[in-house]
Amino acid sequence: MTGQSGTRQVALFVTCLVDIMRPRIGFAAIRALEAAGCDVIVPQGQTCCGQPALNSGDRDHAVALAKQTIEALEPYEAIIVPSGSCAGTIRCHYPELFEHDASWLPRAQAVAAKTFEVMAYLDEVCGWKPDGVTLPATATYHDSCSGLRELGIKAQPRRLLDAIDGLSLTPLPGAETCCGFGGTFCVKYPAISNAIVGEKAAAIDATGADLLLAGDLGCLMNMAGKLHRDGSKVRAFHAIELIAGMGDGPAIGEES
Amino acid sequence: MSSFTTRADAALADPILKIAVERTAGTAQAKRAIAIDAFPDFEAARTRAAAIKDHVIAHLGPYLEQFEASAIAAGAQVHWAQTADEACRIVIAICKAANAKTVARSKSMLGEEIGLPHALEEAGIGRVETDLAEHIIQLADERPSHIIWPAMHKTSEQVSALFKAKHRTPHQEETIAAMAQSARRELRGAMLGADVGISGANFLIADSGAVCTVTNEGNAELSLVPPRVHIVTAGIEKIVPSMPHAIHMLRMLARSATGAALTQYTTFYTGPKRPGDRDGPEEMHIVLVDNGRTKMREEGLAEMLRCIRCGACMNHCVVFRQIGGHAYGGTYPGPMGAVLTPTLDGLAATRDLAHACTLNGMCQQVCPVKIPLPTLLKGWREKSWREGLEPVSMRAGLGLWAWVATRPALYRLGTAIAIRAIRLLGRKGWIASLPLAGGWTQYRDLPKPAAQTFMNQYKQEQRK
Secondary structure (H helix, E strand, O other): OEOOOOOEEEEEOOOHHHHHHOHHHHHHHHHHHHHOOEEEEOOOOOOOOOHHHHHHOOHHHHHHHHHHHHHHHOOOOEEEEOOHHHHHHHHHHHHHHOOOOOOOHHHHHHHHHOEEEHHHHHHHHOOOOOOOOEEEEEEEEOOOHHHHHHHOOOHHHHHHHHOOEEEEEOOOOOOOOOOOOOOOHHHHOHHHHHHHHHHHHHHHHHOOOOEEEEOOHHHHHHHHHHHHHOOOOOEEEEHHHHHOOOOOOOOOOOOO | OOOHHHHHHHHHOOHHHHHHHHHHHHHHHHHHHHHHHHOOOHHHHHHHHHHHHHHHHHOHHHHHHHHHHHHHHOOOEEEEEOOHHHHHHHHHHHHHHOOOOEEEEOOOHHHHHHOHHHHHHHOOOEEEEOOHHHHHHHHHOOOOOOOOOOOOOOOHHHHHHHHHHHOOOOOOOOOHHHHHHHHHHHHHHHHHHOOEEEEOOOEEEOOOOEEEEEEOOOHHHHHHOOOOEEEEEEEHHHEEOOHHHHHHHHHHHHHHHHOOOOOOEEEEEOOOOOOOOOOOOOEEEEEEEOOOHHHHHHOOOHHHHHOOOOOHHHHOOHHHHHHOOHHHOOOOOHHHHHHHHHHHHOHHHHHHHHHOOOOOOHHHHHOOOOOOHHHHHHHHHHHHHHOOOOOHHHHHHHHHHHHHHOOHHHHHHHHHHHHHHHHOOOEOOEEOOOOOOHHHHOOOOEEOOOOOOHHHHHHHHHHO
């Protein structure tokens, strides 16, 4: 995993949502990875991993986007993703997608094997912790479903957040219960999604925490959007923003 | 029939339903968690349970033939039904041959699946539902809303009012015990006086020909032993090789369903009354029902045949918890229902079910036989897409997006223009109403996208 200079060379897969909605998550990932001793490259051929097509049953488009993503990412030693569900798509679902394609399957498997969610990579592979980061606040953490159940992300973000001076974590009751986002689910069945996220927002608000943290922007936008509509004061960040020392900037929905 | 969305909206608008579902599913979830924690190695037990089911599903023919031979040797008569209609015709013919006026029925989802309650009524045969919740459903003239608690959509307050309106000598005191006594007064005589008892089967034991039923009320035993004839209707996937396998599956079933170590009543029926037996039916008939199961095995849904009908998937499903069981519109609700219903009722009429799921994976995590429910639901989504059943707006939207996303340079330009346009609609960082995204902004605000995409900002920084 190390380059000639002894540093790890990694590629950042930004994800379409971070690219469009909240670029600072991508920059936070770069900052934390560099602090952990990585050389970060952003491959230009990337757009979206194809998850929306895959989860909608549109296999042909999912395959096309997966091939494009594999081609863009396969030259690199490791691929880092600031999203559990996009990392899960590449790690768990790309090999399934090419199950019956002898020429693409090995390429999909090779990319899958070296793709990591950013906080899991920092914690498990780099053995890194934030050093000298201070943020006096209380935060509560929601475990996004794909990261939790497909990639086993649970302890890693908490270990990284524990190293931030002044930050205390308040447990969120039902932290492992889905927030009702579900990708296109939330716009296909808005009323059901609303009922689910309404309960989630109430649970978050009831913790009394200043901040809501999670590892997936889709879920964060869903929860933050509901909290804001309901008049809650809780501010939402991707956990990597705090870990990279960028927790003093604008939260989701705040003007920079 | 109404659409899924209409039914779901009606359910969401019913505050009593929410209370009722939350009471039962919430309790079940908490009790299951305690039971699983106390189990030495539940993960290994799940793996074994899945392996047992996979083995019998892969060798269904030989095991069913073994079961048939064992059951006949024990004195039972075995019937085979390809379809729901055929199964009902067989049951009605047995009832008519026995000159049955009334049947006592012990709760069976397979019976619901094949439409047996309706078929009995059409044949003019009196039907008494003896499971307490099924009794409530019969009094209310409704359909079950959960596979373990058919009346979970009703609160005890609603049940009390129903009993007072329908029972001959209803309860006076407003206690659950008094209500149960009222149901007992109503049902006991009917059970003892029935000509035929009809049950499902939780397990069919191949090497002994035994049929296993589980209840917490003892109504199966009271419905099946006194009548002259006992009829079992069972799905062919209910087979297990032998008693130790059945015991393993029972341990998984009870804990996953209610958090109990075992059901209150667990009975194995092997043939009818034998010479010297003091009680038992004179005839025992077992109707083995396919109704789409071999087709499921052939068409990529073999893993669904592992299902032991515990209900854990629905108890833990965020969607089920909001809309209850009736909104699903089929015999089986929740995640397992969303996988089964398109097989039973056709995909065209039920395509919503596979989509009305956030793919959060909780159902798979709690399933005692490790059914990959999200994967199977995605399989239906793919089939629906392939068969052109998805709405035109969805196909066109995803198609356009994918066309752009597979052209990175165009994508960069398109996203840069799109965020500029969307940003115009924002106020102080938030967008309260966005055309074409009403599903989102109807209920929540949308954060304003950044002024520039990550890719543009990154390129500029690299140039510095």
